Amino acid sequence: MAGVVATLKLQFAKTMSLAVSISDNIRKPAVSxxxxxxxxxxxxxxHPWINPILDLTCKFLAMSxxxxxxxIISAVHSAIIGGLxxxxxxxxxxxxxxxxxxxIDKLRILATFADVITKSxxxxxxxxxxxAMGILFQLGQGMQLSFPLNILLLPLSFVEVSLQWAVTFMK
Structure with missing residues (x-):
């Protein structure tokens, strides 16, 4: 559990860094x-609330x-590993x-270049x-589980949310 949380904390830090960068870059056009x-x-x-409203809106959009x-990056990575x-x-x-x-292993080592391309x-x-099919399917589903799976995997969804909370608020 500690290893999972530590890995997720690193991913969280990368995501938050990206969100801050996006927010900083969209703030000026949003204000104008x-x-x-x-x-x-x-x-x-x-009028004194305009600046905080715009700031929070930019941060919310950037974080989302x-x-x-x-x-999407995680889905692409998982699809590549899983497909292979x-x-x-x-x-x-x-x-x-x-x-x-x-x-396949012997062909890669022993075969000529043409055989490697065609066979291995x-x-x-x-x-x-x-x-590619997995990525397109995930994007078509909006990165959400479809009907029978969302009910069947509801306990795992709770675990996922628990890990997100642990990563976000654990010090």
Whole structure:
């Protein structure tokens, strides 16, 4: 648990650093666009609140964007690792059942360049194809679980939220 929290704290720090950078960069355009509108639309007694409102709005938007980008990066990384692992496992399974005869490790070491491209890259091509399909599926789902899985994996969702709270507020 301590190792998981430590790893997540590092990821949290990276995400917060990105959020601060995004916030700092969108603040000036936001002030130039929104401040005149707020000055015109708010009564004069609320004008001292314009700066904090714009500041918090920029920080909120930047943090939301940073967390979303962090989720996308994690999904891409997981898809690549999972796609390659699944394709290599399928090739091994087909080899074990004698449906194909392809020893990827030996081909990579012993084969000529043309053979390596045509035979041993099968796991790479299929793995990257699976990764691309997984990434597109995740993005199509909005990075959320679909109906039957969201109910089935509800306890794990609670664990995820608990880890997020632990990373955010643990000192």
């Amino acid at each position: 666009i929104l401040a005149p509108f707020l000055i015109y639309s708010l009564p004069p007694e609320h 964007l940073a967390w979303y980008l962090s989720r 692992a699944a394709s290599r496992a399928c090739i091994q399974l087909l080899n074990d059942r004698k449906l194909i005869t392809l020893d 890259m099968i796991d790479e091509y299929s793995g990257w194809t699976l990764a």
